[in-house]
Amino acid sequence: MAVDTSDKPTGIAAADIPAMLKDAAISALLALALAIPLFGFRVSSLGTGQGFGLEQRWDLVAVTVAAVFVGRLILMPALRAVSNWLRERRGQRSAEATETIQTVLRFAKLVLLIKLLVAAALWPAFPWVDRWLLDLGILVLTYVMLGWGLNIVVGLAGLLDLGYVAFYAVGAYSYALLAIHFDLGFWQCLPLAGAFAAFFGIILGFPVLRLRGDYLAIVTLGFGEIIRVILLNWYEVTKGPDGISGIPRPTFFGLPFKRNPEEGVTSFHQYFDLDFASTHRIIFLYYVILILALITNFFTLRMRKLPLGRAWEALREDEIACRSLGINPRNTKLTAFAIGAMFAGFGGSFFATRQGFISPESFTFIESAIILAIVVLGGMGSQLGVVLAAIFLIGMTEFFRELEQFRMLAFGAGMVAIMVWRPRGLLAHRDPTIRLNDTKRGGGA
Amino acid sequence: MEYFLQQLINGVTLGAIYGLIAIGYTMVYGIIGMINFAHGEIFMIGAFVSLIAFLLMGLVGITWIPLALLLVLLIAMVFTSVYGWTVERLAYRPLRGSFRLAPLISAIGMSIFLQNYVQILQGARVKPLQPVVEGGFNVMQKGDFVVSLSYLQIIIVTVTVVLMASFSLIIARTSLGRAQRACEQDRTMAALLGINVDRTISLAFVMGAALAAVAGLMFVLYYGVIDFYIGFLAGIKAFTAAVLGGIGSLPGAMLGGLLIGLIETFWSAYFTVEYKDVAAFSILVLVLIFRPTGLLGKPEIEKV
Numbered sequence: 001m002a003v004d005t006s007d008k009p010t011g012i013a014a015a016d017i018p019a020m021l022k023d024a025a026i027s028a029l030l031a032l033a034l035a036i037p038l039f040g041f042r043v044s045s046l047g048t049g050q051g052f053g054l055e056q057r058w059d060l061v062a063v064t065v066a067a068v069f070v071g072r073l074i075l076m077p078a079l080r081a082v083s084n085w086l087r088e089r090r091g092q093r094s095a096e097a098t099e100t101i102q103t104v105l106r107f108a109k110l111v112l113l114i115k116l117l118v119a120a121a122l123w124p125a126f127p128w129v130d131r132w133l134l135d136l137g138i139l140v141l142t143y144v145m146l147g148w149g150l151n152i153v154v155g156l157a158g159l160l161d162l163g164y165v166a167f168y169a170v171g172a173y174s175y176a177l178l179a180i181h182f183d184l185g186f187w188q189c190l191p192l193a194g195a196f197a198a199f200f201g202i203i204l205g206f207p208v209l210r211l212r213g214d215y216l217a218i219v220t221l222g223f224g225e226i227i228r229v230i231l232l233n234w235y236e237v238t239k240g241p242d243g244i245s246g247i248p249r250p251t252f253f254g255l256p257f258k259r260n261p262e263e264g265v266t267s268f269h270q271y272f273d274l275d276f277a278s279t280h281r282i283i284f285l286y287y288v289i290l291i292l293a294l295i296t297n298f299f300t301l302r303m304r305k306l307p308l309g310r311a312w313e314a315l316r317e318d319e320i321a322c323r324s325l326g327i328n329p330r331n332t333k334l335t336a337f338a339i340g341a342m343f344a345g346f347g348g349s350f351f352a353t354r355q356g357f358i359s360p361e362s363f364t365f366i367e368s369a370i371i372l373a374i375v376v377l378g379g380m381g382s383q384l385g386v387v388l389a390a391i392f393l394i395g396m397t398e399f400f401r402e403l404e405q406f407r408m409l410a411f412g413a414g415m416v417a418i419m420v421w422r423p424r425g426l427l428a429h430r431d432p433t434i435r436l437n438d439t440k441r442g443g444g445a
Numbered sequence: 446m447e448y449f450l451q452q453l454i455n456g457v458t459l460g461a462i463y464g465l466i467a468i469g470y471t472m473v474y475g476i477i478g479m480i481n482f483a484h485g486e487i488f489m490i491g492a493f494v495s496l497i498a499f500l501l502m503g504l505v506g507i508t509w510i511p512l513a514l515l516l517v518l519l520i521a522m523v524f525t526s527v528y529g530w531t532v533e534r535l536a537y538r539p540l541r542g543s544f545r546l547a548p549l550i551s552a553i554g555m556s557i558f559l560q561n562y563v564q565i566l567q568g569a570r571v572k573p574l575q576p577v578v579e580g581g582f583n584v585m586q587k588g589d590f591v592v593s594l595s596y597l598q599i600i601i602v603t604v605t606v607v608l609m610a611s612f613s614l615i616i617a618r619t620s621l622g623r624a625q626r627a628c629e630q631d632r633t634m635a636a637l638l639g640i641n642v643d644r645t646i647s648l649a650f651v652m653g654a655a656l657a658a659v660a661g662l663m664f665v666l667y668y669g670v671i672d673f674y675i676g677f678l679a680g681i682k683a684f685t686a687a688v689l690g691g692i693g694s695l696p697g698a699m700l701g702g703l704l705i706g707l708i709e710t711f712w713s714a715y716f717t718v719e720y721k722d723v724a725a726f727s728i729l730v731l732v733l734i735f736r737p738t739g740l741l742g743k744p745e746i747e748k749v
Contacts, residue, residue: 033527037494037520038563041501043572052573054500160546162553207734214480214549215733218684222726225681233719365677369553376550409561415554420539423547 024073031068035061113384120290124283134282138289138354140394142347145293147374147386149343152300154372155381156309157336158316159209160217162368163224166204167197167341169231169363171348176244176358177237186250186353190346197345198338205337209330224368231360243359249281250288250353257281285354292350296343297383303339312336366408373415379424447585451592452714453707454584458598458667460706461605465660466683467690467698468612469529469653475629475693476649477541482552483532485680486559487654491525491661492671493563496574499665510577514600521658529654532559533647556676564673571672574665601663608659609699612652616695625649629693678722682709685729691742700740 042055123129123137146168153161171193178189208219231238238244249257255268257280268284269276303309311332315322319329352358374393378385397407466488473481498517507513536555540548581595616622624645627635636642664679665671682705690701705725712724732739 030527030531033524034531037497037524038490038566041497042567043493043496043500044568045570052500054497054504158546160549208730211733211737214546215688215737217546217549218480218681218688219730219733222681222685222729226723226726229720229723366557369557372550372553405561405565408557409565412554412556412558412561416536416551416558419543419547419551419554420536423540423543 020073020077023076024069027072028065028069032061032065035064039064109384116384116387124279124286131279131282134279134286136395136398138282138286139398140390141286141289141293142351142354143371143374143390143394144387145289145296145350146344146347146371147378147390148293148296148300148383149340149347150371150375151378151381151383151386152303152312152343153336153340154375156300156304156316157312157333159333159336160214160372161220161337161340162217162365162372163204163220163222163227164340164344164371165363165365165368166220166224166227167201167344168348168351168367169227169360170197170200170341171345172352172358172363173231173238173244173348174345175349175352176247179248180244180246186248186349190349193349194342194345197348198342201338201341202334205334205341206330209333209337221365221368224363224365228360228363231363238360241359241361243357243361245357247352247356247358249356250285252284257284285350289350289354292346296346299339300383308332308335369415370411373411376415377418447587447590447592448714450585451590452710454592454594454598456707456710457703458601458706459710460703461602462660462663462667462702463679463683463686463705464699464702465605465608465656465663466679467686467702468609468695469650469657470684470687471690471692471695471698472625472649472653474687476625476632476646477537477548479537479548480552480684481537481650481653482549482680483536483555483559484653484657485676485678485683486556486563487525487529487532487676488657488661488664488679488683489671489673489676490528490559490563491521491654491658492665492675493567493572493661493673494524494658495521495662495665496572496671499574499577514577518604518659518662521662522655525658525661526651526654528559529650529657530647533650538643538646556680560673560676567673569673571670573670576669577666597666601667604659604663608656612656613695615652621645621648681729682722682725685725685732687739688729689732689739691739693743694739694741697739697741 039060040057042057043052044055046053120137120141124134129137146164150161150164153159153164174193174196175186175189178184178192179186184192204220204223208216211219232240234240251257252268255266255271257268257278267276268274268280274280304313311322311327312335314325314327315329315332322332323329351362355362370393374386374389377393378387378389393411397411400407466484469484469487470481473479473484495517498520499513501520502508502513502517507516532555536551537548540551578595578597578600581593581598583591584594585592616625624635624640625648627638627640628642628645632642635645660679664675683702686701686705687698688701689704690697690699705728708728709721709725713721716724
């Protein structure tokens with residue numbers, strides 16, 4: 001409920017108190033106006049056949065207003081003091097030796113990277129990792145992979161794609177349909193699913209990629225919804241809201257993970273002479289998604305060194321300059337769009353094989369928003385940031401499953417807060433990969 | 446012919462609702478060049494406030510329908526405007542001057558927040574409202590098919606026309622409107638000439654929210670049921686309307702709203718109901734591809 005933005009001195013002088021009280025009172029008044037209609041009354045059923053009536057909740061209004069008043073009175077000066085202190089420290093730091101700090105930071109980042117990699121590789125082997133944590137690991141890695149895929153589109157090429165989940169859906173449905181109707185295995189379908197998704201990306205991207213950033217965002221959102229509506233209504237192919245079930249599970253180079261495989265088929269545990277355990281399949285799935293995610297990352301890192309990757313970043317920074325230097329903006333953007341879509345397609349077919357069941361429910365706008373939030377939270381363009389953001393966001397939401405209804409509330413508020421607090425994300429990395437001479441930091445777009 | 450006429454009446458009514466929401470998008474876009482993604486949610490909050498106000502009227506004992514309608518209209522406009530103002534203040538103002546996509550992402554976050562906020566406070570179940578205004582004319586009759594024009598539809602279209610006329614007048618004639626138009630053209634220059642730019646932008650949000658509240662009220666009256674999710678689709682369609690008419694142009698928003706309402710109604714009537722949302726989105730895509738400036742918009746010149 002910020003009303004006042006003027007920078008006040010850090011110390012809380014006695015003369016400030018009336019002003020602070022007034023400020024807090026204004027906030028409380030605003031909170032009252034916000035709270036009366038939606039906190040104060042609740043439309044509730046009066047029982048079957050009795051129609052609807054109003055339930056009054058004035059205590060809730062009072063508590064909210066009081067909380068805002070006190071919060072504004074105490075919290076805001078405290079926050080301001082903290083931010084002033086931080087700013088002063090940052091000022092001192094930059095005055096001292098930025099060079100060494102940069103080196104130390106880079107080193108710390110490298111150490112963190114290695115730690116994360118080792119932890120990810122050994123995750124199923126840790127003694128405390130049970131089935132639930134293993135599943136959580138798979139989920140987080142799926143989002144890391146999707147985040148990295150979207151990072152190509154949003155972070156590198158600077159195209160805000162709000163319909164990324166559409167390609168994820170295309171990948172999932174193409175695997176499911178190919179596997180069921182043509183009896184193809186997971187490994188044959190994976191490249192096909194990626195190709196289909198990329199193809200969709202090209203079809204959808206071709207007409208719209210010359211649009212400006214925010215128009216593009218809305219159009220991609222529209223495409224995401226169109227695909228979902230088609231999946232819902234094209235019953236003959238997609239089974240509509242019922243979804244597709246009985247999607248084949250992946251095999252370990254042809255060895256299925258089954259306790260009692262069919263006649264003539266050797267199962268994974270028989271081949272390796274192990275006791276049957278259902279976790280084998282989960283561990284295998286974990287490594288599949290880990291490898292897929294690492295491929296995505298490696299691919300992106302290599303792309304950034306190619307002329308095409310350079311062109312993406314250049315386009316993100318200044319489209320007009322690129323055009324005048326002979327880069328074809330549409331084709332360049334199209335490649336980013338298609339490659340991002342391809343990785344979403346891989347992720348989608350992994351999702352389908354892991355779940356064994358898919359329905360349009362899994363591919364709503366909120367899913368796109370979560371992936372986007374991971375990219376944005378991590379700092380657009382930063383690969384490490386995506387990992388941290390995915391662990392944070394997905395881990396948090398899984399740990400607080402009981403608070404289900406507050407999950408998305410906090411999620412939305414978090415997205416706003418991050419934008420207000422650090423618009424460039426937690427690990428901002430929008431610096432171009434190369435720069436010719438170090439004149440000025442940070443480009444605007 | 447009769448069927449067509451009936452669909453025309455329904456389409457114009459729906460178009461009036463979309464047009465009112467579209468004004469909020471177009472005004473904000475005109476001034477600060479951002480898509481206020483949370484505007485659909487503001488419309489949804491307006492619908493909820495209207496529903497609550499209606500139930501409150503019953504509780505207080507105001508049963509004379511014109512008075513009740515007027516009071517509900519005022520209540521909805523005032524309280525929803527507060528929401529519009531607060532959203533701008535908290536989520537967008539701190540981002541002014543940030544990189545271009547930041548406000549849009551913030552707006553998406555705000556939209557998710559508001560949806561869940563209303564869901565938690567009011568519950569996820571669909572909320573019905575008893576019909577408030579009943580009856581109407583039979584315009585035409587042929588066999589069993591009756592073309593009807595309900596009083597409610599007349600009210601909706603009349604209120605929309607009156608509001609839009611007065612709104613255009615505000616923009617064209619008052620000093621507030623002049624400030625709005627000045628900020629649209631050049632914010633820095635307007636600030637240099639003594640216009641309080643922040644306040645002008647806030648007022649754009651407040652006016653947009655007030656009109657969205659009216660749209661919400663009409664939605665409650667017309668459909669009789671609402672839930673916390675109505676803002677998403679209505680918001681996108683209204684945005685489509687604003688783009689179709691030419692974003693930044695007020696008459697464009699009205700025209701676009703009318704067209705989207707008509708297209709959606711006719712599509713449902715003559716093709717399939719399931720794909721009516723696809724129709725709206727496809728129009729958005731087609732317009733952006735072939736005529737990005739919309740029907741009444743001015744071409745946008747990109748400056749280096």
